[in-house]
Amino acid sequence: MNNDLVAGEAPVFTAKDLSVYYGSNLALKGVDLEIRPRRITAIIGPSGCGKSTLIRCFNRMNELIPGARVSGEVLYHGENIYGAGVDPVVVRRHIGMVFQRPNPFPKSVYDNVAFGAKINGYKGDMDELVERSLRRAALWDEVKAKLKKSALDLSGGQQQRLCIARAIAVEPDVILMDEPASALDPIATARIEDLMQELKKDYSIVIVTHNMQQAARVSDETAFLYTEVDETTAARWGILVEFGQTGEIFTKPRDKRTEDYVSGRFG
């Protein structure tokens, strides 16, 4: 893997031989990957190749699915989050996640943003934390007069930015985004993409997207996943084919499968 880290900069995540099984079915095989700090890393690939599965390994969300099993290691700032005695709940406090469809709680805007902080025993000024998070998510001006209104009254794009604010409020250093704009209209999508550029100054962002153009637009580095098939058993699983600077992945990919995908020969 060509990682050219800036001298002294440690990767945020290191996946080592990461494999995921659902029951006895292999879903993701042997991924080795490094996510660098304060960058946007995109994970792309055809549908069903395990992009969501991969990103959910980084905050141990896969475990919520019955029968899911992970082998290999995921190092977060050097510590294996799948190590013995590590509590997934604590892991998730450090790593934020934004989902494909905006999923604000049926509570007020204020309570949504404050939820994570309250859960984790935040002792500081909550009003200040809520305002700060909403500002960082570029939503403050639009909702500052409606903090007590229900979050479900916001538009789709606003709800997604609210979910980003909610994730930021617990002060993670990584934000995972699983197709964050796929349920939004183009204007809202553009705002999210602009927001990501702002956020990457302070957070490391990993984004799964099925939209290649989006990956090319926003990300610094790109990982391309693809499916391998076992001819005899018809079992399929995902593998990491190539990882590198976004510009190179899209213009000078090293693997033929990458080249076929980014040039649109299959979807």
Next chain:
Amino acid sequence: MGPSDSSSSILSADRWKRKGAGRGADSLFAFLAGGCGVLVLLALAYMVISTTRTALPAFRAEGLSFVTGSNWDPSNGSYQILPFIYGTVVTSVIALILAVPMSVGVALFLTEYAPKWLRAPIEYAVDLLAAVPSVVYGLWGLWVVLPYVLRPVSDFLARYLGFVPIFAGPSTGLSYFAAGIILSIMITPIITSLSREIFRSVPSADRHAAYALGATRWEMIKEAVLPRSRGGVVGATMLGLGRALGETIVVAMLIGNNPVINLSIFKPGGSIAGAIANGWGEATGIQISALVGAGVVLFVITIIVNMVARAIVYRFNRA
């Protein structure tokens, strides 16, 4: 600005180990929740054990004739509940014969015929039927329906169809028939709402296929809706039967409480629940034991009917 070290940071220095209370709370909560669920099971089991134990003296005194004999005469030490079983079954059957066509008709109307604006009011009305307490049904049945409707009807039927044993007169007012009619009104809501769900689940593609072949509405119902719903409607009927078998107050108030087997539906009889309800005040000793035993028999009957009903509905939903 990632994890900050300022005093208002929410990240503690010890990042990976959750405080003991946190972990513990999760297990405690799970245990509490599971415990409540188990309580339901235990309650049911204890129900059977406790009642059977109390009923043992009567079972021992009569043996099998407790349920096969028809001589209920507590003052002479005879405790045989067959007349009550008979009455319970007969009134429930009468109720079913009337309720099933009505309920299926209403359900079909709601799913196939009714315009949208009519659906909600009719559903509310049916729900109202379900909400009325049974003692109110009994009161109304006894003082209003019986004298003004049921009595004349049974007199009429007994006069013209009296040659058939089950319709033999003269009618006495309180009877299997009276109890059965009011019972049928009470079980209509449950059969209706279940049947409605079943009919609604028939895919509209099937309906369109029938129409496309030139069927009239009734033919479409007969060919596309009813065949696929048969299992579900049977299940719904059995649940209605279960409800009818267990209904106490209405039957107790209208059946006449005569501990004999009468062939004619216009004559009075007895039901298990009615016998228990009516006999409780003066019963002592082994008579209480017999009444409790009758309750156990009723329980067994209704449990079996309900289990079979649920199995049918469950298998139907799987198909």
Next chain:
Amino acid sequence: MTAEVQVVDGPEVTSRLDNWAGARATSGAGLRGTRPGARRLLRDRSMTFLIVASVVLTLVPVIWILAQILMKGGSAMSWTFLTHSTPFSMMKQGGGFLNGLIGTAIMVVLASVVSIPLGILGAVYVVEYGKGNWLAKLIRFFSDVMTGVPSIFVGVFVYTALVVKFKYGAIMGAASLALIMMPIIVRSSEEMLKLVPSELKDASHALGAAKWQTITKVVLPSAAPGLTTGAMLAVARAAGETAPLIMTALGSLQLVTKLAGSPISSLTLLILNGAGQAFEAAQARAWAGALELLVIVLVFTVLARVFASRSRLTR
């Protein structure tokens, strides 16, 4: 040659198809269509008639019983009725069912305090922790079975288990009501909890919430309106029960507020009692009591509906 296209009335959805299904030959195919044969039309029309008739026949009792209760109960209703207990002599005019009202209130409240939290927690287990394991399936199956248990048998059971030791009383009556309410609450709560979208739970977990925090701070609040609906319906059911109280509370003509050790009445028991009376005064009281009970039950049923419509989950 033109085909005669007939439109036969059917649901709006399929009227377009009806236009195309104009070829209604009674035998053989052909675009030269005719109406369906007279016999088929007759059968269709008569079935429609029968079905509409069944609806009317079903609605008649509803209207009739409500009208009767309103009329007879309304004319016997008075402030005196609501605030006084049954007179010792059934013949006497006046008096009321206050002792029954108090008794019902006490027993239903006691039963609710126990059955509602336990029932909801049990449902929480089945949906959130059980995940289809054998215990969850068993709980669900037996809850279903218990909703079918005749209420008089529940009363008989409480008699054999408690009354023989502790005598008739409000707590005994409440115990039988709680046993009737619990399976209803477990099943309806289970359905409501299942409706909470898993995305909300995902969001909560991703923020670092433990499972019990997700349940108490996200799942339960989201499902609250629906859970309230189930609870209200169970309360309405309990308020209307008579049979199990016969052998647990026994009934009384006096106003009783003791929780245990002495028989206590309920609205339903007094109505039942009144049904067996020949005296006009007693019968009038029974009608008024029926009206009072019906109003209480309907209030809770309507409240349940209000909560159901406010629930975002069932929209």
